[in-house]
Amino acid sequence: MSKNKRWLSAAALAASAVPAMASVPQAMSPAEPSALPLAAVATGLTAADLIVGLDGTVAVDVRAHAAAVCQNANNGGSQATNNGC
C-alpha cells in the first residue's frame, strides 16, 4: 500500500457505505464551525437538543452546549485542554 493511502483501510469500509451525495467536493463542505470550542459536543446531545423548528433551526445551542461539555470535562479532570476547551 502506498504512503498516500496509509489511512485508507480505516476509512474505506465506511466510505463504501456513504451514499452518493455524501461524497461532496471540498468547496461544498459546510463552513467550519470555527467559533465553536472543539469540545466533545456529541457526548452531551440529547433528543431534545435535536428538535427542529418550523424554520429548520435545531433547538440545541451548540455554543452553550460545547461550553457545558467543556466545564464538565474540566471539572472531571479529563483531557479537556487537549480538545479545545
Place this chain on the structure above:
Amino acid sequence: MRVDAMSAQIAGAVTNDHLHLIVNPTERCNLRCAYCYETFALGKMPQTIISGIFRLVKRRAEKGLKTFRLEFFGGEPLVAWDVVERLARGLLDICRANGTEMLGGMTTNGVLLTRSRLDRLAACDVRAFQVTLDGPKAVHDRRRVARQGEGSFDAVWKALETLKAAPHSLDVLIRMHFDPTTLGHLLGAAGFVRRVSTALVKDDERFRLHFHAVGRWGGPHDDETPVFASAVDGQAAIETLIDEALAAGCSPTQFVQLRRDADLGEAGHAICYAARANAFVIRSDGRVAKCTVAFEDDRNTVGRLSEDGDLIIDQPRHLPWLQGLISGDPLALSCPALSYLWSKSDPSTEAA
C-alpha cells in the same frame, strides 16, 4: 486530535449557522440505469414548493444564516431546467441580500449539461458537479441507458469536456462505478482510468475522482446486478483503481477516498447529510426526506414543506436519523439508512 475533529464535525451537523437543502426539481429521469433504485413517479416541482423553499431560506438568511448549501438531485435535475434555474437564481439573490454564502452543486448524469447551462449555473454559484461514468463506452452504454434504450456515454463525455473547457472555478467529482465484471476494463495501460485521468483529472485540481462499487440498491434489476462478495473485496479494488490513477499522474488530493479533512471525522467516517440535523431533502412534491437512496421507504419521509416556507417536521420520525449525533456511532453517522432502515451492523457496498 480525532476527538476534536469529530466534535467539530458534529457541531457542524447541528449548528444553525448552516442549512443544507438537497432539492429534487423533478424525480423524472432521462436515463434508466441498470442498477437504479428510483421509481421516477414524481414530476416537476410546482410553484407552491418553489415558493416554500424561497420563503424558508429567506427567513433563515434574514436571521443571520452564514452558509446555505444547495444541491440539486432528482431524478435528473436538468430534466426540469426551468425549476433549477429559477431556484438557483432566486436563492442566490436571497443569500446575497442577507450576507449568506451560498454553495451550490448538482448531481447530474450530464446528458443535458450544455455550455450555456453551465455558464448560467456558475453565474448562480452552482459550481459543484457530480457526474457518473461506468467505464468505457461499451460498458457505460450497457448500464446507463436512455429511456429509449441508447447509451449515454457520448453525451456524458461531452459534458465532462464542457466542464473541462470552461473557465469557471468548479469542483467536478467524477464518480466511477465498477463491479467485478467491469473492473478489468478500468485497469491497465489502455484502461479507462488512465484515459479519464489523462484527459480530465491530471493537473486540474477542479476535478476529482471517486470510485464506487455498484451495489444492489433496491431497483428492479438487483438480482441481475453483479456485486463484490464482500466490502473488503470492493475496498481492495478501490485501492487498485486509485493506484492506477496515481500512476497516471493524478494527485492524492484528487481522491475522495484519500481525503482526511472536513468531510471526514474519526477513523475517516463521514457524517452523511442524512445524519445531520440541519440537512433536508426537499422532494418535488414538498415532502421532506433525509436520505436520497431510500425514497420508497416511508420512514424516510420526516415532514413536509409548506408554501409559506414552514418546515413541518415530524420529530419522532426525524430523530432516528440523528441517533449518530447522540451516540457517536460511526455507522449511524456515516450511513443512518444502513443502521436505521436496513439494520446493518457493518458497512457494506449495498449503500449507493
